[in-house]
Amino acid sequence: MGxxxxxxxxxxxxxxxIRAAGQDCATRVLTDTEYVPALLAKALEEVRELAEAAPAERIVELGDVREVLDALMAAWGIDEGEVARIQAERREERGGFGTRIFLEWTEDGRETPGHSPGE
Structure with a gap:
């Protein structure tokens, strides 16, 4: 295969x-400077996989996303309890996503040249 x-x-x-499967590989340990960008890239990869996952695989992909988020919190020195507190505050202030509200558009009410509000 190559x-x-x-x-x-x-x-x-x-x-x-990989080695237990009879293959070879090369690895290296990332520097502090490389680690967080690599974690962010991995987070995007895992979220893409979650978006494309079959229903039976969603739980696995959610676990993978959470693993990367946990690693990011550790790298940044952020406590899980603090994240939960901020999450609760944001939910109280702005709500969650349980009511499935989808924002179609907004209008500021100011007139623009050649247009009236509501057009």
């Missing part, structure tokens, strides 16, 4: 799993 270049952050045990 060499496949990945250039991405992987879970800690992935090299071990």
């Amino acid at each position: 060499r496949i270049v990945h250039h991405k952050l992987v879970r800690d045990r992935i090299p071990e799993i």
Whole structure:
């Protein structure tokens, strides 16, 4: 099959799993400067996978997203309890998503040249 270049952050045990499957791989430990951008790229990757997941796989993908978010919180020194507190405050101030409100448009009421409000 040949060499496949990945250039991405992987879970800690992935090299071990690859080698146990009889394949070879090359890895390196990211620097502090490289780590957070790699985590953010991994977060985007995992959210894309969640968006494309079959219903039976959504729980697995949600777990993967949460794993990356936990790693980001640790890298930034953010406590999970603090995130939960902020989340609760935001929910109180702005609401959640349970009522499924979809914003179609807004209007500021100011007239623009050649247009009246409501047009």
